[in-house]
Amino acid sequence: MLAYILRRAAQSVLVLLVVGLIAFSMFRFIGDPIDNMLGQEAQQEDIDRLRTELGLDAPLLVQYVRFLSSAVQGDFGVSYGQGRPVADILAERAPATLELALVSGTLAISFGIVFGVFTAIRRNGFAAQAIMSLSLIGVSLPTFLIGILLIYVFSVELGWLPSFGRGETVELGWWTTGFATRSGLLALILPSITLGLYQMTLIMRLVRSEMLEVLRQDYIRFARARGLRTRTVYFRHALVNTLVPVTTVIGLQLGSIIAFGIVTETVFQWPGLGLLFVNAIQFVDIPVMAAYLMLISVMFVLINLFVDVLYFFIDPRLRVDRSEASA
Amino acid sequence: MGHDLANPVLSLRDLTVEIKTRRGLLKPVDGVSFDIAPGEILGIVGESGAGKSMTGNAVIGLLDPPARIAGGEVRLAGQRIDTLSSEEMRRLRGKQIGMIFQDPLTSLNPLLRIGDQLTETIRTHLDLGANAARERAIAALDEVGIPAAEERINSYPHEFSGGMRQRAVIALTLCAEPSLVIADEPTTALDVSVQAQIIALLKRLCRQRGVAVMLITHDIGVIAEAADRIAVMYAGRMAEIGDVAEVLRRPRHPYADGLLSSTPAASAGQARLRQIPGAMPRLTALPEGCAFAARCERAQDRCRQGAAPRLEADNGRTACWFPIQHGEVEA
Numbered sequence: 001m002l003a004y005i006l007r008r009a010a011q012s013v014l015v016l017l018v019v020g021l022i023a024f025s026m027f028r029f030i031g032d033p034i035d036n037m038l039g040q041e042a043q044q045e046d047i048d049r050l051r052t053e054l055g056l057d058a059p060l061l062v063q064y065v066r067f068l069s070s071a072v073q074g075d076f077g078v079s080y081g082q083g084r085p086v087a088d089i090l091a092e093r094a095p096a097t098l099e100l101a102l103v104s105g106t107l108a109i110s111f112g113i114v115f116g117v118f119t120a121i122r123r124n125g126f127a128a129q130a131i132m133s134l135s136l137i138g139v140s141l142p143t144f145l146i147g148i149l150l151i152y153v154f155s156v157e158l159g160w161l162p163s164f165g166r167g168e169t170v171e172l173g174w175w176t177t178g179f180a181t182r183s184g185l186l187a188l189i190l191p192s193i194t195l196g197l198y199q200m201t202l203i204m205r206l207v208r209s210e211m212l213e214v215l216r217q218d219y220i221r222f223a224r225a226r227g228l229r230t231r232t233v234y235f236r237h238a239l240v241n242t243l244v245p246v247t248t249v250i251g252l253q254l255g256s257i258i259a260f261g262i263v264t265e266t267v268f269q270w271p272g273l274g275l276l277f278v279n280a281i282q283f284v285d286i287p288v289m290a291a292y293l294m295l296i297s298v299m300f301v302l303i304n305l306f307v308d309v310l311y312f313f314i315d316p317r318l319r320v321d322r323s324e325a326s327a
Numbered sequence: 328m329g330h331d332l333a334n335p336v337l338s339l340r341d342l343t344v345e346i347k348t349r350r351g352l353l354k355p356v357d358g359v360s361f362d363i364a365p366g367e368i369l370g371i372v373g374e375s376g377a378g379k380s381m382t383g384n385a386v387i388g389l390l391d392p393p394a395r396i397a398g399g400e401v402r403l404a405g406q407r408i409d410t411l412s413s414e415e416m417r418r419l420r421g422k423q424i425g426m427i428f429q430d431p432l433t434s435l436n437p438l439l440r441i442g443d444q445l446t447e448t449i450r451t452h453l454d455l456g457a458n459a460a461r462e463r464a465i466a467a468l469d470e471v472g473i474p475a476a477e478e479r480i481n482s483y484p485h486e487f488s489g490g491m492r493q494r495a496v497i498a499l500t501l502c503a504e505p506s507l508v509i510a511d512e513p514t515t516a517l518d519v520s521v522q523a524q525i526i527a528l529l530k531r532l533c534r535q536r537g538v539a540v541m542l543i544t545h546d547i548g549v550i551a552e553a554a555d556r557i558a559v560m561y562a563g564r565m566a567e568i569g570d571v572a573e574v575l576r577r578p579r580h581p582y583a584d585g586l587l588s589s590t591p592a593a594s595a596g597q598a599r600l601r602q603i604p605g606a607m608p609r610l611t612a613l614p615e616g617c618a619f620a621a622r623c624e625r626a627q628d629r630c631r632q633g634a635a636p637r638l639e640a641d642n643g644r645t646a647c648w649f650p651i652q653h654g655e656v657e658a
Contacts (some may be wrong), residue, residue: 012551218433224389225428226448226499236447237436244438316483317437 008308012301016294019070023293024064033080033284039241054080067290077287078203081280086291089276095175096166097265097272101258103188104196108257109250112200116207119243121234132208138201147194147267154190164269170272195264199253206249210242243316251307256302330364330555334405335494336462336507336539337363337386341399344378344385344563349392349482353610355381357563358399358592358637363539365506368530369572370542370554372586374607378563379543383509384470385409386541387424388416404506422452425500427529429512431493437483441495442480444554445502467498471528490521494528497571501532508533514549547590551575559583562607562618565638567645582619625649 036055051057055066056064070077072160076086119128138146144265153302154165167183169176178184215238223233258273265274273292311318328504339535344356356378363369371379384390386401388408401409403423408416420426428434436444445464449455455463461480468476471494484492495511500508506577514522530553533540542554550571558568559580567580578584585603605622608614614621629648630636636646642649 066419067376083385218428218430219436220498221389222426222428222434223436223497225420225426226451227417227419227503230417232447232451237439240438241436270558315438318438323468 003017005305005309008305010012012305015301019297020068020290020294021064023297024067024290025060027284027286027289031239033286035284037080041180069249071291071294076291078290079280079285081283081285081288086102086287088293089288090273090291091174092176093271093273093276094309096270097179097258097261097274099178100188100191100195100261100264100270100272104192104194104199105254105257107192107205108196108199113207113246115200115235115237118212119204120211120215123208131204135201135204138197139205141213143194143263144267146197147190147264150190150194151267161190163190166271191264191268191270194255194267195261199257202253203246203250207242207246210245211238214238214241240314244311247310247314248307251303251310252300255296255303258299330367332362332364332367335362335364335402336404338402338405339382339386339399340402340429342382342385342401344381344390345397345400346394348611350611354397354613355394355563355610356385357605359560359565360638361558361565361568363507363541365536365539366534367556368533368540368542368554370544370550370557371551371560372545372557373560373566374545374586376562376607376610377516377560379545379560380511381563381581383426383511383543383562386507387420387426387509388413389420389426404650405594407567409422418452421448421500421505422503422549423505423507424504425503425508426498427493427500427508427510427513430516431496432490432516434496435587437484437500439483440480441482441484441487445480445499448499456488463502464498467502468495470501470532471498472494473498489517490525493517493521493525497525497529497532501536504536505538507539507541509543511543512545513542517548522549523552529553547587548577551554559586562613563610564618564635565646566619567647568638569644574589577651577653579645579653580647581623581625581651583645592632625651 001297033054034042034050038046048057055063058066067077074087076090078084079086079089082089090263117133119131122128151163154161162183165180165187167185167187168181169178169184170180179190219234220238228237260271261272262274262278264270265272268280269275273295276288279285280292302314339362340360342356342359343354346353346355350644355376357380359382361369371382373379381390381394384394385396388411390396392418394641396409399409400407403419403637408419411419435441442461443463445467446457446460449460449463449467450457453460453463465476465480468480473479473494477638479487484495487495497513508529514525517525527550529540542552543552551608554571556569557571557574559574559578559582561582567574567583569576574583575587578587582603583634585601588601589603590600603622608618608621614631616632617623617630619627622624623630627649638644639644
């Protein structure tokens with residue numbers, strides 16, 4: 001088990017290095033940060049001086065290695081746009097994104113599993129069919145459109161919920177939370193629905209199809225033949241087996257909730273990492289972009305690792321040593 | 328054979344199963360009647376699609392819709408059970424009727440320990456505490472010949488071999504002491520060397536407890552080994568039923584005769600295997616009269632017209648207008 005985790009961790013580091021390099025080399029196509037910083041009237045010698053100062057004249061690989069070696073020490077450089085350490089900016093923005101991801105992830109997983117199980121068990125019922133048809137909307141409507149529709153209905157027409165921002169936040173050390181105030185909680189509702197709807201319908205449809213597959217298995221038939229209660233058959237036997245494959249997807253979806261909150265954060269002007277990243281792109285703020293991308297890949301890799309470890313606890317077949325696996 | 332057929336455990340009368348399809352009404356089981364006495368093993372044979380498994384599923388109440396019991400009666404120890412509600416039927420399953428499926432590798436939930444699957448079954452049907460249920464589970468594993476049952480009870484299914492798993496399945500089926508066991512191809516998925524052990528185990532346990540067994544198989548060898556009586560099904564109908572030695576030696580229905588002489592084990596000593604020409608008609612295209620007539624050497628006009636012959640045609644032994652009279656069997 002420990003050896004397995006170590007091996008996976010080593011693989012993860014490799015993945016991070018590669019992702020970082022790819023991201024780093026793509027920045028060259030976004031534009032030249034010097035243009036943005038000095039404007040069009042800049043003198044050539046100023047440009048050259050700044051370029052050398054920022055280390056942008058060095059070859060790509062050298063830049064990358066410099067970035068990595070200071071990143072490991074917790075130094076992500078200074079933002080070109082804001083002139084402050086990137087690490088500080090990220091720490092300031094992270095709570096907003098993480099709280100939003102937590103709420104919408106919880107919504108997506110809980111409703112996704114409940115609806116998935118329901119539509120699988122009552123697969124021919126009216127309610128199940130209705131949910132399935134409605135879920136097509138969640139899958140096919142783009143996130144920004146859902147966000148705008150929600151804002152139109154609940155903020156503009158009905159005036160029940162705020163259309164942008166985090167509301168009032170409370171500081172707990174360096175962490176700012178929106179959970180503690182009424183306006184903070186109200187502000188969370190629309191963005192988390194917008195962000196979680198797609199994931200929810202995806203999880204629901206996946207749970208449904210996996211559950212239908214599991215319900216066809218012999219051990220479910222045998223559980224029925226043993227006279228077990230319907231509830232036991234569905235939840236103790238069928239659902240747990242359904243969750244094995246679903247866990248992977250849920251893990252990856254959690255990653256994308258954090259990573260691709262960009263659209264939702266833009267629509268709702270949510271002061272999180274996604275919005276920061278969008279602004280950074282406009283300003284060709286390479287240190288911010290690089291740090292953000294590394295952060296996101298670390299998150300994905302950690303979630304994947306966590307999911308793999310989770311398998312060990314769900315599925316006993318993976319716990320066997322290789323040597324006796326052929327028994 | 329000494330079995331008490333006057334008080335059968337299971338009694339089917341004219342059991343008919345229907346499936347509504349777009350192309351019309353199918354009858355995978357059509358007017359099947361038989362009894363099984365306590366402690367008796369009735370072997371049911373027939374080729375795929377003959378309605379063997381469908382009959383078993385109908386008895387235990389596990390027909391998948393749109394299949395449904397459309398007629399006839401199922402009685403368990405004299406009580407009608409085909410009219411019970413699904414919840415009443417659920418209580419009966421495992422407690423009074425057990426079922427063993429073909430593939431022991433897939434019959435057990437891979438994520439639960441063998442012991443947990445045993446105790447959940449025991450505690451569903453018997454009013455026992457956790458410890459008592461566990462002891463009973465260990466005893467059940469011990470009885471089916473799993474060594475070191477006290478430790479193996481904590482194993483997961485994947486830690487057992489195929490034969491061991493089928494033993495565990497048998498323990499699961501018998502742990503709440505049902506009076507009837509439906510074994511649907513219990514050895515088909517096993518190694519040949521293990522098959523005989525499992526059959527012997529099933530036979531011993533059911534004899535000891537007076538459990539009636541409906542042994543569904545297409546393996547005549549298994550039937551010859553284990554069954555007291557044999558029932559031959561063809562196209563959803565009963566073709567022949569009788570004492571196993573009698574039917575194997577002197578089959579009277581031409582289909583039973585053909586089936587036996589096309590089986591190596593049963594036709595040992597015969598010069599060569601015979602085959603039955605043609606194939607079983609599909610349920611969507613059953614002919615009028617006897618379903619076997621088109622493949623039958625003995626068929627006459629009467630076979631192809633009117634109602635299909637029933638077991639009464641030959642004093643409850645054979646559903647054939649012109650059964651083979653032994654003494655005139657071709658050499």
